[in-house]
Amino acid sequence: MKFGGTSVANLERIHNVARLVKEQVDKGDQVAVVVSAMSGETNRLVGLCEEAFELYDAQEYDTVVSTGEQVTVGLLAIVLKKMGLNARSWLGWQMPFVTSRHHSRAQIEEIDGSDIIAGFEQGQVAVCAGFQGVTPDSRISTLGRGGSDTSAVALAIAVQADQCDIYTDVDGVYTSDPRVVPRARKIDRISHEEMLELASLGAKVLQTRSVSLAARYDMPLRVLSSLESKPGTTVCKEEDIMETKVVSGVAFSRDEAKITLVDIPDRPGIASSIFNTLGAINVDMIVQSRTETDDTTDMTFTVSRADYSRALEQLNSASEEIGFQQIDSDNAVCKVSIVGTGMKSATGVAQTMFRELAAKGINVQVISTSEIKISVLIAEEYLELAVRCLHTAFGLDAEEAVAAE
Amino acid sequence: MKFGGTSVANLERIHNVARLVKEQVDKGDQVAVVVSAMSGETNRLVGLCEEAFELYDAQEYDTVVSTGEQVTVGLLAIVLKKMGLNARSWLGWQMPFVTSRHHSRAQIEEIDGSDIIAGFEQGQVAVCAGFQGVTPDSRISTLGRGGSDTSAVALAIAVQADQCDIYTDVDGVYTSDPRVVPRARKIDRISHEEMLELASLGAKVLQTRSVSLAARYDMPLRVLSSLESKPGTTVCKEEDIMETKVVSGVAFSRDEAKITLVDIPDRPGIASSIFNTLGAINVDMIVQSRTETDDTTDMTFTVSRADYSRALEQLNSASEEIGFQQIDSDNAVCKVSIVGTGMKSATGVAQTMFRELAAKGINVQVISTSEIKISVLIAEEYLELAVRCLHTAFGLDAEEAVAAE
Numbered sequence: 001m002k003f004g005g006t007s008v009a010n011l012e013r014i015h016n017v018a019r020l021v022k023e024q025v026d027k028g029d030q031v032a033v034v035v036s037a038m039s040g041e042t043n044r045l046v047g048l049c050e051e052a053f054e055l056y057d058a059q060e061y062d063t064v065v066s067t068g069e070q071v072t073v074g075l076l077a078i079v080l081k082k083m084g085l086n087a088r089s090w091l092g093w094q095m096p097f098v099t100s101r102h103h104s105r106a107q108i109e110e111i112d113g114s115d116i117i118a119g120f121e122q123g124q125v126a127v128c129a130g131f132q133g134v135t136p137d138s139r140i141s142t143l144g145r146g147g148s149d150t151s152a153v154a155l156a157i158a159v160q161a162d163q164c165d166i167y168t169d170v171d172g173v174y175t176s177d178p179r180v181v182p183r184a185r186k187i188d189r190i191s192h193e194e195m196l197e198l199a200s201l202g203a204k205v206l207q208t209r210s211v212s213l214a215a216r217y218d219m220p221l222r223v224l225s226s227l228e229s230k231p232g233t234t235v236c237k238e239e240d241i242m243e244t245k246v247v248s249g250v251a252f253s254r255d256e257a258k259i260t261l262v263d264i265p266d267r268p269g270i271a272s273s274i275f276n277t278l279g280a281i282n283v284d285m286i287v288q289s290r291t292e293t294d295d296t297t298d299m300t301f302t303v304s305r306a307d308y309s310r311a312l313e314q315l316n317s318a319s320e321e322i323g324f325q326q327i328d329s330d331n332a333v334c335k336v337s338i339v340g341t342g343m344k345s346a347t348g349v350a351q352t353m354f355r356e357l358a359a360k361g362i363n364v365q366v367i368s369t370s371e372i373k374i375s376v377l378i379a380e381e382y383l384e385l386a387v388r389c390l391h392t393a394f395g396l397d398a399e400e401a402v403a404a405e
Numbered sequence: 406m407k408f409g410g411t412s413v414a415n416l417e418r419i420h421n422v423a424r425l426v427k428e429q430v431d432k433g434d435q436v437a438v439v440v441s442a443m444s445g446e447t448n449r450l451v452g453l454c455e456e457a458f459e460l461y462d463a464q465e466y467d468t469v470v471s472t473g474e475q476v477t478v479g480l481l482a483i484v485l486k487k488m489g490l491n492a493r494s495w496l497g498w499q500m501p502f503v504t505s506r507h508h509s510r511a512q513i514e515e516i517d518g519s520d521i522i523a524g525f526e527q528g529q530v531a532v533c534a535g536f537q538g539v540t541p542d543s544r545i546s547t548l549g550r551g552g553s554d555t556s557a558v559a560l561a562i563a564v565q566a567d568q569c570d571i572y573t574d575v576d577g578v579y580t581s582d583p584r585v586v587p588r589a590r591k592i593d594r595i596s597h598e599e600m601l602e603l604a605s606l607g608a609k610v611l612q613t614r615s616v617s618l619a620a621r622y623d624m625p626l627r628v629l630s631s632l633e634s635k636p637g638t639t640v641c642k643e644e645d646i647m648e649t650k651v652v653s654g655v656a657f658s659r660d661e662a663k664i665t666l667v668d669i670p671d672r673p674g675i676a677s678s679i680f681n682t683l684g685a686i687n688v689d690m691i692v693q694s695r696t697e698t699d700d701t702t703d704m705t706f707t708v709s710r711a712d713y714s715r716a717l718e719q720l721n722s723a724s725e726e727i728g729f730q731q732i733d734s735d736n737a738v739c740k741v742s743i744v745g746t747g748m749k750s751a752t753g754v755a756q757t758m759f760r761e762l763a764a765k766g767i768n769v770q771v772i773s774t775s776e777i778k779i780s781v782l783i784a785e786e787y788l789e790l791a792v793r794c795l796h797t798a799f800g801l802d803a804e805e806a807v808a809a810e
Binding site for chain 2: 011014045048049051052053055056057059060061063064066067070071073074075077078079081082088089091093094138139140
């Protein structure tokens with residue numbers, strides 16, 4: 001059972017978490033709980049490090065920010081004991097939860113679940129600090145922001161759990177964001193692959209890294225609300241889903257910016273020299289369009305809005321080397337995607353998508369596809385219209401609109 | 406170098422601490438720094454535990470409250486690195502600083518200073534978390550409130566330090582509390598034994614336990630201000646003090662309450678049955694006075710004011726068993742003490758003390774003595790008068806009054 005920052009925001013919420021844990025234990029289950037820092041706490045601690053020195057030492061940063069989860073595990077263990085349960089807290093170094101030495105963005109190397117399992121056999125609930133680990137040289141490490149979901153999945157694998165329940169402030173994964181699509185439906189079951197696409201396309205319910213880890217080890221995940229008792233969404237193997245729709249969800253991202261290099265020489269190695277110029281900046285959708293009349297081509301790609309100005313600067317300073325005539329750019333764009341494992345076998349999905357968008361007068365600027373998703377880049381002003389019409393077109397609409405928050 | 410909570414209260418103060426550490430390193434010294442939690446932080450964390458459950462689990466309490474020091478060591482290490490020093494933080498479990506399993510009031514068992522010493526040899530400043538340790542079964546422990554002074558002395562012993570400097574918000578140990586005695590003088594050198602008496606008699610500069618540990622291992626202590634550059638007070642072996650006064654200081658405590666059991670049977674074992682009744686309540690001064698005319702006696706003793714009501718209740722409920730006729734009690738009393746190793750050889754010290762008090766019309770209610778101190782219990786209203794007249798009588802007055810705070 002994993003609980004994020006809003007679920008443990010104060011002692012009242014922590015008591016609520018403890019009640020949910022007790023219900024699970026009362027059913028006869030062996031439970032490990034993974035918790036985040038109380039909401040706001042990690043930001044406070046990061047702020048202290050930045051105030052100390054903007055270029056803070058990452059080892060010391062991890063020592064400081066990991067205290068957020070340390071406080072929560074202690075408090076939750078106290079409350080569980082108050083309720084009569086046998087419980088104890090586990091910090092990253094106590095399990096141990098061994099990670100790489102990449103402080104503040106460590107990779108998990110090995111988790112020893114044996115002490116926790118030994119505790120289970122004595123009826124003990126393990127209250128584990130998310131987000132944190134320990135390096136082979138006994139320094140505290142952290143997995144990076146949002147790492148607690150990943151901690152929970154990794155721990156579930158290490159203790160050979162039957163399932164990993166991610167409690168959050170929403171009651172499951174929806175076919176689209178209910179704030180944009182009032183008729184979005186909660187999905188009962190979804191495959192790891194679909195969830196991975198949805199997560200990486202901007203649905204913020206689960207951290208991409210945690211879904212990818214769950215997929216690799218076939219760990220069933222459940223996303224459910226810590227505040228209301230509802231069944232939530234199960235993320236599982238594709239084979240375990242009886243009936244699938246062609247399209248499971250419509251995702252979108254506003255964090256997009258488009259850059260076009262006009263009239264670049266159409267020669268081998270040109271794409272490589274462009275992306276070398278961009279260095280660490282992540283490039284997402286890419287399309288190359290040849291002008292028929294001469295030897296030049298246009299190259300269009302997208303970057304996140306945070307990288308937009310820097311990308312333009314770096315490209316402009318390399319204009320002679322790359323040899324482009326002009327840069328066109330636009331950060332009033334967004335990405336809309338349809339996702340579904342059913343697309344593997346169904347035909348005509350892309351046609352339906354483009355027809356629906358065309359019917360609303362929405363121009364598609366860039367397209368990218370994978371086996372189970374199609375993404376299009378469009379002008380940002382059309383975002384809501386596009387998402388809603390695709391949601392309807394692929395039969396995802398609920399009979400009634402979701403109640404406004 | 407040990408810095409308490411007010412010396413690391415915010416990042417500006419932490420920068421000040423870092424400058425003091427750098428000065429010491431620049432002199433060519435190898436330095437381990439011990440720090441407390443930022444002031445107010447331990448109270449906040451204790452408050453969270455109490456809010457979770459008044460009868461909180463002490464192991465989890467230690468997990469929670471030890472985060473205060475963890476944050477400070479990380480921040481100080483970040484600031485020291487910013488100043489160009491080689492520095493790293495050390496948590497209790499990393500050294501390791503092994504303690505007993507008495508959570509929230511653990512006793513130090515063994516400290517391994519070898520990794521810290523290895524760091525010294527590479528020019529590294531060790532930034533160590535005070536107050537916390539680790540039990541043999543790898544749980545976090547704490548030494549109890551004010552334990553950071555003890556941590557510092559223990560660590561100084563473990564790394565074979567030449568001296569242990571306790572930085573605080575006062576500039577040294579005074580002959581008496583300057584708020585009561587404006588002519589109190591700062592003491593340049595004082596013996597461990599005298600400091601121990603002063604600390605346990607209510608002078609709050611150093612924790613008693615830390616002085617006792619320093620005395621046992623002959624570790625020289627220095628008490629000095631983290632805010633102004635002044636020489637402070639050195640606490641050292643008696644032999645290292647060239648010239649000693651008969652009386653080094655006048656201490657006092659308001660935390661006193663007096664209880665007298667009137668007309669108890671004067672038989673063997675009666676004192677034992679009284680103090681058994683009081684159980685865990687700590688009894689300080691004791692005097693027994695026999696009435697000449699019959700077989701009964703009166704027994705007077707003092708307890709702290711926090712224990713006063715509970716002591717009276719417990720005695721009243723055992724009145725038949727003990728067999729007293731009446732209880733007289735008074736919590737408007739205080740204890741005034743003179744301390745000095747010179748009293749071992751000087752004569753007439755007690756006479757001087759009683760004569761001075763009598764001259765001011767102050768009635769002495771109870772007396773207790775050790776080799777190097779004499780304490781008297783008096784009515785609280787006379788406290789300032791008594792302390793000032795003894796300070797003058799034993800030649801401790803400075804030529805000028807201390808500037809008001």
